[in-house]
Amino acid sequence: MPELVKVRPTKIELVKLKRRLSLAQRVQKIVKDRLSILTMEFLQTARDTLEAKKKLLDASSQLYRALSIAAGYHGYIAMGKELTATERDLKVAAGSRNIAGVRIPSFELTGDGKSLKGYSLADTSSWLDRAAQLSEECLKAAVELAELQRNFELLAMEINRTKRITNALEYVVIPGLQATISYLNMKFEERDREEKARLKRVKVLVARG
């Protein structure tokens, strides 16, 4: 049975309670809408995360194979020498965006137009080109996965929080307010009946003289 809200049994309190009930119902509507949007985004992010993970694993395994072949062709020392020259810092643009009140991070690998191929093309083979190309794909996939995974976690936490609020409104607050309103209504009706009975009694007494 829902717990009654503790208020004084007056008409003003009844009006206040009715106002609170309508507010709670409106808020419930918003929260439910938000929950449905968050769930939709969560499912989409889950699907995308899975895809990104698969992409990263595929890219990594291909890259490993390509690097092994390149290392076999050039030798580790020669390849290491060529690749040391291509080392550069990675730039990731980080920002945020908002999904129905949840601020989630957004990352983007920003290259300055140059690819990772900074080595001498004359001294290297196409195996190394392939490895460089795959490593770029791998990096992109890793950044994408990082963003998606964080989004996934944040959305899940927010869904949990919103669900608790929805449940609290649906099963505690709104039933409590409705029960209190009906309790007050019954109390006022009872008061009216008592008043009517008292008036009848007084009338009888006055008639008797």
Next chain:
Amino acid sequence: MPGPLQNEAKQSPYERMLQECVRGELRIVNAGLPKNQERLSNLLNEKYPCLPCQDGSSHLFKKAELEYLASILDTDEQKALPLPMLIELGPNQAEAAVICEGTVEQKIVSRTLSMPVSCEERRIRIYKPQLALLRRKLRTTTVYVFSPKIVG
């Protein structure tokens, strides 16, 4: 059942917490909206395309998405398209509406969903599955707006 009703001031901490949650909920749903919209043509020229939001954060656009939009539109349309596009969530939970200024948004939605859409009263009405598809392709160039009609 508790006895005669007591003073409201003696609310349980649980109820107080719920009220706080409810207040917070109302505050945050639209807090992340960008303060203003920017034209696609301007955003394409920026190094880090982003817009300030009402809660002080910044909304970052993905270049890949901007380039996708640019590939659909011609130069004049790029100048006419305000971003981010607003997706209004109305009282009817089954559908949402993309708020549009002109026919550019209609063209984008139509091309992204691969189906014809119509614009009525500056709104393109779409259903939830289509919304998911649209959001998948245009993640940073669209934002949700919780319409006051929901609570009206």
